[in-house]
Amino acid sequence: MRITSAVIHMSIRASVAPSGAQVLFLVALTAISYEIGFGLEQQQRSAMALRMCTRNIAAVFAAYTGITNPPPGMFVMVILVVPLAAIVAMVAARIFATHAAVTPREARLKLLEPGKHQ
Numbered sequence: 454m455r456i457t458s459a460v461i462h463m464s465i466r467a468s469v470a471p472s473g474a475q476v477l478f479l480v481a482l483t484a485i486s487y488e489i490g491f492g493l494e495q496q497q498r499s500a501m502a503l504r505m506c507t508r509n510i511a512a513v514f515a516a517y518t519g520i521t522n523p524p525p526g527m528f529v530m531v532i533l534v535v536p537l538a539a540i541v542a543m544v545a546a547r548i549f550a551t552h553a554a555v556t557p558r559e560a561r562l563k564l565l566e567p568g569k570h571q
Contacts, residue, residue: 472530472533472537475530475533475534475537476537476541479506479537479538479541480541482505482506483502483503483505483506483541483542483545484502486498486501486502486505486506487499487501487502487545487549495549495552495553495554496553498549499546499549499550499552499553502545502549503542503545503546503549506538506541506542506545507538507539507542509534509538510534510535510538513531513534514531517531
């Protein structure tokens, strides 16, 4: 019984550590792409950073399906990419919105004004 609980505990620890690494990777990827920006405006940098955060979801699934005999824990890592990327993107979007010069409501109103949008 002790051996079984030790194995379960070790497998839980092993599955939590990679998800923490995924979160750190996604946060770093989002922050770096936002900060580099290459002279873009805040709205463009926000869109680019959010896209960089969520773009790896399809690539992970494609890479996973290409592996003949994937390790057992890899499927869990693949499944965790979707909610982790979504959570990081939602938090980042909220942070980027606080830095925006125009509120979302003001942006919608500008789009509704005739002749004001490009």
